[in-house]
Amino acid sequence: xxxxxxxxxxxxxxxxxxxxxxxxxxxxxxxxxxxxxxxxxxxxxxxxxxxxxxxxxxxxxxxxxxxxxxxxxxxxxxxxxxxxxxxxxxxxxxxxxxxxxxxxxxxxxxxxxxxxxxxxxxxxxxxxxxxxxxxxxxxxxxxxxxxxxxxxxxxxxxxxxxxxxxxxxxxxxxxxxxxxxxxxxxxxxxxxxxxxxxxxxxxxxxxxxxxxxxxxxxxxxxxxxxxxxxxxxxxxxxxxxxxxxxxxxxxxxxxxxxxxxxxxxxxxxxxxxxxxxxxxxxxxxxxxxxxxxxxxxxxxxxxxxxxxxxxxxxxxx
Numbered sequence: 348x349x350x351x352x353x354x355x356x357x358x359x360x361x362x363x364x365x366x367x368x369x370x371x372x373x374x375x376x377x378x379x380x381x382x383x384x385x386x387x388x389x390x391x392x393x394x395x396x397x398x399x400x401x402x403x404x405x406x407x408x409x410x411x412x413x414x415x416x417x418x419x420x421x422x423x424x425x426x427x428x429x430x431x432x433x434x435x436x437x438x439x440x441x442x443x444x445x446x447x448x449x450x451x452x453x454x455x456x457x458x459x460x461x462x463x464x465x466x467x468x469x470x471x472x473x474x475x476x477x478x479x480x481x482x483x484x485x486x487x488x489x490x491x492x493x494x495x496x497x498x499x500x501x502x503x504x505x506x507x508x509x510x511x512x513x514x515x516x517x518x519x520x521x522x523x524x525x526x527x528x529x530x531x532x533x534x535x536x537x538x539x540x541x542x543x544x545x546x547x548x549x550x551x552x553x554x555x556x557x558x559x560x561x562x563x564x565x566x567x568x569x570x571x572x573x574x575x576x577x578x579x580x581x582x583x584x585x586x587x588x589x590x591x592x593x594x595x596x597x598x599x600x601x602x603x604x605x606x607x608x609x610x611x612x613x614x615x616x617x618x619x620x621x622x623x624x625x626x627x628x629x630x631x632x633x634x635x636x637x638x639x640x641x642x643x644x645x646x647x648x649x650x651x652x653x654x655x656x657x658x659x660x661x662x663x664x
Contacts (some may be wrong), residue, residue, distance in 0.1 A: 373403030391664025492526025501531025
């Protein structure tokens, strides 16, 4: 796979399930290391990872997969080391639990000649991976920030909840701040909610106790938006502010479809990106298709007018 040409990452049709498996005697093992389904987005991501692996195993009998989920960075490091030591993996698809703790372990895997695909949360050192697959994190922050700048007035106050400290969170926040620059919007506070409902609930309770005048909240994630909304409801301040999350959780999209004033819009960031990463990695192993480079999935604004297009009631997220 190291001889693969650069993959530009623009539009790339994936129809692996409809492609006949190549007649090859050589077999390959792909390790997939992702965070546990501790919240909605990761539940959706785990669902799509398992579904993708099932499709690929049925299509390509020469492929074996090792799927490991971790609830913390330490376990993820151990999982990856075990994949290399006991399963002799040919490729690793990893969504780092956190960027910094996973950088050196993933770099060590790469130095052993294993193909590396990094998904979503980038490593803290650029250029280690052969393929990077993610949503458009700067676009995610920019689209939300533009909505705030266009909707709020000069002097209005907002609070911001960040995710887990990662490169993608940095990219989102930087783009959001750039989009609202010059708008006159006041950012009262910004704290990490760790993409977690309970953490976001606690952070928002703190914000509400400290600030009497909040016009809007950038929760930057739908799981955190759920915790934020609960804190606002318990404080009886539903009429004072609105909330923008992100990623397209079906419960949030349903409320947008209904015209809920507290949830005016959302921004896409699909958990199915893990399937794109796994399928591209598999395609690079079983064919001469070039797959190295960057594959970025654009972020879109979800409004009451188009929300039905993004509502999937059977999805786990």
